[in-house]
Every structure is written in structure tokens, then in C-alpha cells.
Amino acid sequence: MKTYTNTGSKDTRSGFGAGLTELGQTNENVVALCADLIGSLKMDDFKANHPERFFQVGIAEANMIGLAAGMTIGGKIPFTGTFANFSTGRVYDQIRQSVAYSGKNVKICASHAGLTLGEDGATHQILEDIGLMKMLPEMTVINTCDYNQTKAATIALxxxxxxxxxxxxxxxxxxFTPEDQNFEIGKAxxxxxxxDVTILATGHLVWEALEAAKSLHEKGISAEVINIHTIKPLDDKxxxxxxxxxxCVVSAEEHNVIGGLGESVARVLSQHKPAPQEFVGTQDTFGESGTSDQxxxxxxxxxxxIxxxxxKVIKRK
Amino acid sequence: MPNTQQLQDLTTQVRRDILRMVHKVNSGHPGGSLGCAEFFVSLYQDIMDRNDTFDMDGIGEDLFFLSNGHISPVYYSVLARSGYFPVDELNTFRLLNSRLQGHPTTHDGLPGVRIASGSLGQGFSVALGAAQSKKLNGDNHLVYSLHGDGELQEGQNWEGIMYAAGNKVDNIISTIDLNGQQIDGSTDVVLPMGNIRAKFEAFGWTVVDIENGNDITAVLEGMAKAKSLTGKGKPVCVLLKTIMGNGVDFMMHTHAWHGKAPNDEQLAEGLAQNAETLGDY
Structure with a gap:
């Protein structure tokens, strides 16, 4: 089976920062907004290189989303940056009315998603954001798996x-994904x-799915791992x-099984080709403090x- | 530029449009709409520098954002009568498949509208973003916005108000419709907001008062003054005192007509108080 090599662990948020840095040089319409988390979102370079196109909004996420929506009028392409929790749940109505319903070209970029945020605990570990965002009509939802892919996705957006x-x-x-990849939104x-089994994974769970596939291979089980980086539009085909x-299929995500990738997959399967599915995700619970691995x-x-x-799912076939 | 009498005539016609629009579908918000008729007519017919054709980016022209989207009847009437779309289309207000949704939206492509509004408190942020975009584009035109006074109870406003002064967004004129009313009663009863002027000043805004927001001349003078104060490093706020339901005596000075349509008799009475000037749609 095909194997993948870790070329050196990096945080996905740094991939976002690198993508934004490149966009700063290549697209003069790109502007960036941040709600007091420049270091965490790795937006330092963009700010240093393009201070006139960088907007520090303070701890005021609702205003940040509205500002971004307004900036599109006049042709700007705003990228907002804060934690996933404050990028979605806190500003849901602002995104719904001023961005999604208004059809504005705003890129909501969210770091520290899920449990891997770690020690800060459940107040900051959102496990519901994919669901919140995929429910909004006309919203594209992307969850990248590594540094290279996050950089490529940022540029593609x-x-x-x-x-x-x-x-x-x-x-x-x-x-582990190629440095020079062509990121196609909506293409698994x-x-x-x-x-023997399809493993559909998104975000940090993609590498785990590859590790699982290796072990399964040793046990004589042939697993097809697919990276679903775009949850909406979903690559049904x-x-x-x-x-x-x-x-049969296993869905794997760092998100509540309610509202996440798994449910989107189940919808597609039940409509077109019902098949047994197991859901790897959080089981309708909040997180807690601890290290990422713990x-x-x-x-x-x-x-x-996984x-x-x-x-389990193979036995249910 | 139309003279004051022409603006007055248009305002009267706009009042008729508002009453007829909400009456037809037995829904909508006549009170705040009637109160802001002079403001909208002045803004679109005199104050704003507008391009002949509408495009979303609005480069090289002044922009307007309505934050308290529920007063869509006055907005639609003035947009139509300023040439953005056929006046006949006012007939479709709040009907199925209409571009004239209950609250304004860009979703259905209605010319003149640049953002959806209705869920309150979002307009400051959007208008400020558009103002920042103008600065980035080297476009010296202004951004205007309108907000309800009750709407100021939404916290997001104050995020935007703080941001504007802190970032010297001085190409914006935000007007507050001070009619003192909201759905559940007078603003002083529902949630007293204290001294709004002092609040804006404390947040670093230049404040202009228009004591009679239902007098065309007063609105024109006040807005001209506001315009003269832009470009000086501070955002500009206009406190526009209006009478909710203005122009229809039984709708005035009360919150009762915030979101209620007149019946047949009430419509006739309202129209009788506002004789047709430019022709009904």
C-alpha cells in the first residue's frame, strides 16, 4: 500500500500564516483582520509586510465579521483570523446575515479548532463549528490536514x-501532503x-487514518483512505x-459526531447507496483540559x- | 438638484407609498419608515453623490447602509423613486418571489442594496468596513449609515463605534434615528440608554444634532454640516430627532405602529392626510 512520510511536524496554523504571507505578495486585494490573536494565528508576517492592509480589531469578533463584509464592497478579499470558537459560535448571526445571506466574499479563518487546542479546556475547544458553518446556505467549509495543505487551501480561497x-x-x-499541491475546493x-473499508477523514484525523490503514494492512485488511478536506461542497462522487x-465506511473527524463530516457522509450514502458506517468523533460531549494527545x-x-x-464496520457488511 | 418644494412633494409621495405597501400585505413597519421619509429623500436626492447605475462595489460614489432594516418601506420607495428599479415593483413588497423582501437583502439582486439587514446591530461594522475599503481604494467618497435608537441596545454597535474612533475612520456619517420608540414601548421604558450624545462623544465621535428630523431644510443643513466635519480624523454621528409615524396623525408619537399595517379605513385616512403629488405606483 502507498505510504506517506512526515517531512517534519508543523502546525496547520503556520500553514495558514504562510499562505497569507504569499497572498500578501501576489494579490493586492487581500486584506487581513484579526481579533487580538495575531501571534496565535501566525498573521505577524502579513501585518509586518502590509500594515495598510492589516486590521487589528481588538477583542470584538462581531465587529470583525461585519467589517470584513463591508470591506468586500469595493473589491477587497478579507481573511478574518481568530480561534474557531470565536470565529463561529460567537458570531453566527453576523456571519449568517452580513456574510452568507449577503453573499460576501469573506474568508473566515479559524485556528485552535477542536480538542487539540489542549489545556485551555472546553470553553475554547469548539467541536460544533463544522456543523454550524455547513448549515449556512452558500458557505464553503474546509478543514485541512497538515501545514502544506493549509497553506495551499489559504491561497486557493x-x-x-x-x-x-x-x-x-x-x-x-x-x-505529509505535497508542498506544491494544487488545492481543489470540493475535491476529495x-x-x-x-x-475492505473506506475511511473518510478530515483535518488532524487524516494522518491518524493513514496510521490506522498501515496497521489494518498488517492485519490483512485493505483500507481506502480519503482526505475529505472540503466538507461542503462534499465530493459525493x-x-x-x-x-x-x-x-462500508468509517468517518473520522475532530468534531462532534452530531453535525460533522460523518453526518454529511451518512446523508449522501442513505440517499444513493446505503452502507454500514461507523463514526469516529466526539460523542456529543464538551472537551476538557489536557494535552492534545491525552x-x-x-x-x-x-x-x-479508527x-x-x-x-467493527467490516463485520456489519 | 431638486428644490425644497420638490423634495417635500417627493416626501409626501413616499409616505403614500409606505402606507400602501404595508396595507397591501397587512405587514411591515410603517412607523419608523414614516419618521425617516425626510431623511431618505434628502439623502438620495441631495446629499449623496451617486452614480447613475448601480454596481455592488460603488467605487467613485457615496454609499448608504441601512442598519435598521425593518424600515424597508421607506428605503424601497426612495430607491425606486431615485431610479434604482421600477416604481411599479413596490407592488411586490413582501410577496412571494419578490426582490422586495420584508427586510432588505442583496440575495435577490435588488439594485441599491449592498448588504442584508434586519437582524439589528450589524450596520455600523459593515459601513465601517466599506469606509475602510474606500480608503484603501483611494476613493474620497463618503459612507452614510442609518441606525435606530433602540437598535443601539445591541452590543455590536459599540464594538464598531469604538473601532471607528480608534482607527480614525473619518469618511463615515452615521445617523441615529432618535424617535424614542421601540417595539415594546418608549426606549426610556424598555431600556433607558442615558445620554446618547455623551456616549458617542466619549467614544471619540464628532456629533451633529438635527433637532427636527422631519423638516427637509433642517435635515439638509444638518447633513451638510456633518459632511463638512468629515476628513478631520474623527467619525461623524448625526443625532436625528424624528417623530415615529410622522405625517399620519394617528400614527404619531407612539410605538403602536412600529410593526403594524393600517386597515382599509386607516389607509384612506392616512392617504387623505398626504395628497398624491408625483403619482402613485
């Missing part, structure tokens, strides 16, 4: 006309070919084609959980 949510995280995680990426071959282990969001789910 500037060329995409319309509201979008880009979700990434805090910790250093394996960097098949990472391994398999015949890629999912259906894979499941037609394998007959939390992912406690809440069952790692390779081990292996168990795969073995």
Missing part, C-alpha cells in the same frame, strides 16, 4: 469567489487504495465510488479508534 470557512488547529502535526483526495467498492486518546480520536471502528 483567494481565487474562490464566495463566503468560506477554513478550519485548522494549534498543535504540530505530521506534514484519495490517499490509499483499498477494498468520490465517496460513492469508494463505498461501491468497499461496502485528549485525542481519551475521546477516541486517533488511529486506534482501527476499532474499521474492524
Amino acid at each position: 483567494a481565487k474562490h469567489d464566495g463566503p468560506a470557512y477554513l478550519r485548522f488547529g494549534r498543535p504540530k502535526v505530521p506534514n 483526495v484519495q490517499l490509499t487504495e483499498g477494498t 468520490a465517496i460513492l465510488e469508494s463505498v461501491a467498492k468497499t461496502g 485528549l485525542m486518546d481519551k475521546y477516541g480520536l486517533n488511529a486506534k479508534a 482501527i476499532n471502528a474499521s474492524e
Whole structure:
């Protein structure tokens, strides 16, 4: 089976920062807004290079979303930066009315998503943001898996006309996708070919899915791992084609199983080709303080959980 | 530029439009709409420098954002009568498949509207963003916005108000419709907001008062003064005192007509108090 190499662990948020830095040089309409988290969002370079196009809004996320919506009038392409929690739940109505319903070209860029935020605990660990954002009509929802992909997605978003949510995280995680990748919004990426089970993973769980596939391979189970970096629009075709071959699926995400990628997959399958599915995600719970690894282990969001789910779902075929 | 009598005539016609629009669908918000008729007519017919054709980016022209979107009847009437879309389309207000939604939206492509509004408190931020965009584009035109006084109870306003002064956004004129009323009663009863003028000044804004916001001449003078105060490093706020329901005696000085349509008899009475000037749609 095809294997992937970690070329050196990096945080996905740094991929966002690098993408934004590049956009600053290549697209003069790109502007960036931040709500008092420049360092956390890795927006320092953009700010230093383009102070006139950088807007520090203070701890005022609602205003930041409205400002961004207003800046699109006149042709700017605003990228907002704060934690995922404050990028979504806190400003849902602002995004809904001023961005999504108004069809504004705002890119809502959200770091520290999910449990891997770690020690700050449940107040900051949003596990509901994918659901919140995918429910908004006309909103694109992307959850990237590593540094390279986050950088590529950031750059791709500037060329995409319309509201979008880009979700990434805090910790250093394996960097394994190509540096020069062409990020296609809405196009799933098949990472391994398999015949026994389809593993559809997003965000930090993609690397875990590859680790799981290796272990499964050793046990004689052939897993097809697909990176669903775009949760909306979902690549229905890629999912259906894979499941037609394998007959069962595991969805894996650092998010509540209610409202996340898994439910989107289940909708597609139940409409077109019902198949057994297991859901790796948080089970309708809040997080808590702890290290990233401890939390992912406690809440069952790692390779081990994906292996168990795969073995279980194969038996249900 | 139209003279005062022409503006007055248009204002009267706008009042008729408002009454007829909300009456037809037995819904909508006549009170605040009637109170702001002079302001809208003055803004679109005199104060703003507008391009002939509408495009979303609005480069090289003044922009207007309505934050208290529920007063869509006055907005739609003035937009139509300023040439943004056919006046006949006012007939479709709040009907299925209409571009004239209950609250303004860009979603259905109505010319003249640049943002959806209705969920309150978002307009300051949007208008400020558009003002920043103008600065980045080297466009010296101004951004105007209108907000309800009750609307100021929403916290997001104050985020924007703080941001504007802190960042010297001095190409914006934000007007507060001080009619003292909101859905549940007078603003002083629902949630007393104290001295709004002092609040804006404390937040670093230049404040202009228009004591009679239902007098065309007073509105024109006040807005001209506000315009003269832009570009001086501070955002400009206009406190526009209006009478809710102005021009229809039984709708005045009360919150009762905030979101209620007149019946047939009440419509006839309201129209009788505002004789047709430019022709009904």
C-alpha cells in the first residue's frame, strides 16, 4: 500500500500564516483582520509586510465579521483570523446575515479548532463549528490536514469567489501532503487504495487514518483512505465510488459526531447507496483540559479508534 | 438638484407609498419608515453623490447602509423613486418571489442594496468596513449609515463605534434615528440608554444634532454640516430627532405602529392626510 512520510511536524496554523504571507505578495486585494490573536494565528508576517492592509480589531469578533463584509464592497478579499470558537459560535448571526445571506466574499479563518487546542479546556475547544458553518446556505467549509495543505487551501480561497470557512488547529502535526499541491475546493483526495473499508477523514484525523490503514494492512485488511478536506461542497462522487467498492465506511473527524463530516457522509450514502458506517468523533460531549494527545486518546480520536471502528464496520457488511 | 418644494412633494409621495405597501400585505413597519421619509429623500436626492447605475462595489460614489432594516418601506420607495428599479415593483413588497423582501437583502439582486439587514446591530461594522475599503481604494467618497435608537441596545454597535474612533475612520456619517420608540414601548421604558450624545462623544465621535428630523431644510443643513466635519480624523454621528409615524396623525408619537399595517379605513385616512403629488405606483 502507498505510504506517506512526515517531512517534519508543523502546525496547520503556520500553514495558514504562510499562505497569507504569499497572498500578501501576489494579490493586492487581500486584506487581513484579526481579533487580538495575531501571534496565535501566525498573521505577524502579513501585518509586518502590509500594515495598510492589516486590521487589528481588538477583542470584538462581531465587529470583525461585519467589517470584513463591508470591506468586500469595493473589491477587497478579507481573511478574518481568530480561534474557531470565536470565529463561529460567537458570531453566527453576523456571519449568517452580513456574510452568507449577503453573499460576501469573506474568508473566515479559524485556528485552535477542536480538542487539540489542549489545556485551555472546553470553553475554547469548539467541536460544533463544522456543523454550524455547513448549515449556512452558500458557505464553503474546509478543514485541512497538515501545514502544506493549509497553506495551499489559504491561497486557493483567494481565487474562490464566495463566503468560506477554513478550519485548522494549534498543535504540530505530521506534514505529509505535497508542498506544491494544487488545492481543489470540493475535491476529495484519495490517499490509499483499498477494498475492505473506506475511511473518510478530515483535518488532524487524516494522518491518524493513514496510521490506522498501515496497521489494518498488517492485519490483512485493505483500507481506502480519503482526505475529505472540503466538507461542503462534499465530493459525493468520490465517496460513492469508494463505498461501491468497499461496502462500508468509517468517518473520522475532530468534531462532534452530531453535525460533522460523518453526518454529511451518512446523508449522501442513505440517499444513493446505503452502507454500514461507523463514526469516529466526539460523542456529543464538551472537551476538557489536557494535552492534545491525552485528549485525542481519551475521546477516541486517533488511529486506534479508527482501527476499532474499521474492524467493527467490516463485520456489519 | 431638486428644490425644497420638490423634495417635500417627493416626501409626501413616499409616505403614500409606505402606507400602501404595508396595507397591501397587512405587514411591515410603517412607523419608523414614516419618521425617516425626510431623511431618505434628502439623502438620495441631495446629499449623496451617486452614480447613475448601480454596481455592488460603488467605487467613485457615496454609499448608504441601512442598519435598521425593518424600515424597508421607506428605503424601497426612495430607491425606486431615485431610479434604482421600477416604481411599479413596490407592488411586490413582501410577496412571494419578490426582490422586495420584508427586510432588505442583496440575495435577490435588488439594485441599491449592498448588504442584508434586519437582524439589528450589524450596520455600523459593515459601513465601517466599506469606509475602510474606500480608503484603501483611494476613493474620497463618503459612507452614510442609518441606525435606530433602540437598535443601539445591541452590543455590536459599540464594538464598531469604538473601532471607528480608534482607527480614525473619518469618511463615515452615521445617523441615529432618535424617535424614542421601540417595539415594546418608549426606549426610556424598555431600556433607558442615558445620554446618547455623551456616549458617542466619549467614544471619540464628532456629533451633529438635527433637532427636527422631519423638516427637509433642517435635515439638509444638518447633513451638510456633518459632511463638512468629515476628513478631520474623527467619525461623524448625526443625532436625528424624528417623530415615529410622522405625517399620519394617528400614527404619531407612539410605538403602536412600529410593526403594524393600517386597515382599509386607516389607509384612506392616512392617504387623505398626504395628497398624491408625483403619482402613485
